[in-house]
Amino acid sequence: MTESGHWFEAEPLWFKTAVFYEIHIRGFFDGNGDGSGDFRGLTEKLDYLQWLGIDCIWLLPFYKSPLRDGGYDIADFLLIHPDYGVVEDVRDFIEQAHQRGIRVIADIVMNHTSSDHPWFQESRSSPGNPKRDWYVWSDTVHRYEDARIIFVDTETSNWTWDEQAGAYFWHRFFSHQPDLNFDNPEVQDAMLEVLRFWLDLGLDGCRLDAVPYLFERDGTICENLPETHSYLKRVRAEIDANYPDRVLLAEANQWPSDVVDYYGEGDECQMCFHFPVMPRMFMSVRREEAKPMYEILAQTPAIPHNCQWGLFLRNHDELTLEMVTDEERDYMYTEYAKDPRMKINVGIRRRLAPLLDNGRDEIELMHAILFSLPGSPVLYYGDEIAMGDNVYLGDRDGVRTPMQWTGDRNGGFSRADFAQLYAPPLMDPVYGYQAVNVEAQLRTPTSLLRWLRRFIALRKEHPVFGFGTFEPLEPSNPRIFAHVRRYEDDVMLCVHNLARSAQAVELDLSAFEGRHPEEIFGRSRFPAIGQLPYLLTLAPRGFYWFQLVEDAADDG
């Protein structure tokens, strides 16, 4: 019996109905007044997260790091960054979260380390060093030439010359992030050891960052290689044997047909992010047509029953546009990144609310679509209060500004002097902390925060959204996105109007003849379904979720 199992029942599929909440610890709450968020601060805010109703916190990397890539450049996997506290604080935080019924997963970067990592320092020191082969060294840049460059804004090659080593080292991301050499069994073992350390401490799982790039082979694009999958199977076998109810979540920004390989036969990662569906949701809302979403969902293969998609609207990275066509990308840039500063790499660095012009109806509609799709929703901290972004901050820091708790100094994020803060909180008249903060929205019954809490509770009352089928309908009106979710006796009909104008739609619901749609927010009953097409009218950007209720008494 492991420590963290103590507050949960055995439930290997818990992640299938969970609502996740992604937290950048630096930006959440400063518990010790030094200007940076930390574990003690995060622990203080657990009551808020419990109130919101989330099931699992996903933490961005909190390890020792020079922070040249938001902590994804890890300089020691077993230490935490001093700004965030000590390992004991992590343990306390996890225990406190568990006591509230909240699980915790965290990022683990397997593919690479910071160049500051002692492993790399040893590796580069001499060709004879025992750790030389822990990284990928070469005398020439003409290896693995088919691999694309991911960070096109800053990197010109996947190889960088290291003066000290007298060789080129391989890196798929920044040139200060050398890739580990997974062909070396010692590296494979070392990463497993890292996983064990954190799982032993109580983590409920890991998000495996940059997982497609573990291995390199000439003549390939060096992504999604069979060796990567075998290693993941090994990791999963270790988890299944010793760490029940823990989840592996893969970050594989790939097409659905490639991503599903990371589920294996249900013996690799339990969860993968569905990257391509997200830009298409934004596209659908802007174009007022359901087609982009229907198309990508039709291209999404079935997954093993013990697996689940991770779905999100926005996260700590740019809104990635790698998994769209050139034409779609141009469209997205034109519509969502009018200021060139908003673009970064192959994506758009903005938060949810600014992307949707702070439109309340649009924000609600996007959440409704997100919550209705087969998968587990992952919310990004601050989006629940419609926080904005700051495009003048470098890299992706503009979407990682301090959480806005109150209208007080520093937005209630920290008691430190303003100048000490890791980043300025937003202060503009629309999105600034005086206008947008948790306290004000808690006190306003109609606020987005209060609405979202009710919506989360509602979704959790119906496990059909986690376990159920996805059956797209063919609405008569192309501006309507409608589908049915079904699990045992629970049948949900979800209808969303993507248009800025009111719409009518006829749906063929004859398969459900005799059932009554019951709108699940207000429990209003709609007329019984018959053989004829079912007519619905929807408000601009409006949506309905109906439970299709079967009952003996036909009291219409």
Place this chain on the structure above:
Amino acid sequence: MGEAERIVAALPEERLHEWVLEQRWFASKAREVAHLGVLEAVTLRERSPALVLALVEARFHTGTHELYQLPLGLRPDDEGWDDRVIAEVEGQTVYDALADPALGRDLLGRLRGSSDVEGEHGSVRFRSVGDDDARAARGELEVRPVGVEQSNSSVVFGDELILKVFRRLEPGVNPELELLRFLSERGFEHIAPLAGWYEYAGRLVNATLGTLQEYLGGAREGWALCLGDLEGFVGHARDLGAVTGRMHACLGSAAGDPDFASEEPSTESLSLLTATVDEEIERMFVDLDYENPVLGPLAGRSLDVRERLQALSHISAGGRVIRTHGDFHLGQTMLTDRGWVILDFEGEPARSLHERRRKRSPLRDVAGMLRSFAYAASAAEQQSGIPAPEGWEDSVRAAFLEGYFEAVDSSLLPHGQEATGKLLSVFELEKAVYELRYELNNRPDWVAIPVAGIERLLDADDEPG
């Protein structure tokens, strides 16, 4: 697998299903249950009558599930055992073991022996507390099953001990065990001391299964006492307030124990509370049927109630949050030779365990008791046909609060009378709203009580009492 476990595993699902659905502690309705199955069966006694502790899972059509504890007895058919029978399997009668004095005694023996019993997936651990030898020495005790409550079943041994068996299991330590241990260790005298407990630990779940406490023979239950003599009860209310205050002072006194240390409420705690209550009010008003004349005083007053709540919440936080009783009312108190004794630290059974373990302002308990006085006034009238004496509720509240404020550690409360009064009113409102929903669904005759409670809060001043 032993013979008894094999028979339990062979229990026909329909029979188990049928029996479980009839039990008061099983809250869900028949059509909701998709499947019932035994997940773990641990043999506690091999010899006939055999005793098997079964953990049974109910799965619901919507995909959720609940876990229950069923201590099962097994006797050969020819003995003709006929009390609380579940099924006949392979010549054995399988029944609720708590109905069988012989098996009750067996459970007690296990508790006193502090033994561990291994099952297939985990173990059942029995623990005894304190000076039990003296009691054991008094020989064979009479075993008597008592009334079933919402979430547990009890067995009384002689007039000395009472075993409470938790039916619905949730992962984690049951607050009843946690609080009894804590208060016993700190020498708080106004409880029935803990004599033992048992728990399950395994891959499936870690959960408290039951607690053994001293039985309070000859004590008078607070609710009955109050109803029997409303006016006389005012004289006891001050003491009850004082005992409540001392209980809170004790619960807030352990700085070093993270499960109990009193804490400063976070900056948004009051807003979280208010937002939660506000939504409960809103939901309740959506469901109200104004055709019902009893609801007349509330008709169209949804906004008034919510505005009242907003006004009450305009206080600076302050005070501390502590572990509380969680479901405090007259029915949880007894008047004994050594004064008031407080029972049932489980918390509100309808709430999840982690919610019940949450630290809160002690005023939430106080509000629970004040609401209980309102119920007593109405119940007395229903019983005797005579209305409570004019001003009775005000006097009993005042007496209780006077005793309470004198005894409690004032640093646990918000600063100043006004803030304390307002926070208390927020909790009373929360409670009354919860009551109204409950009564509408379960006891329509009682609806007028919470309606009057809400009205009172709409019209009241802000000072405590």
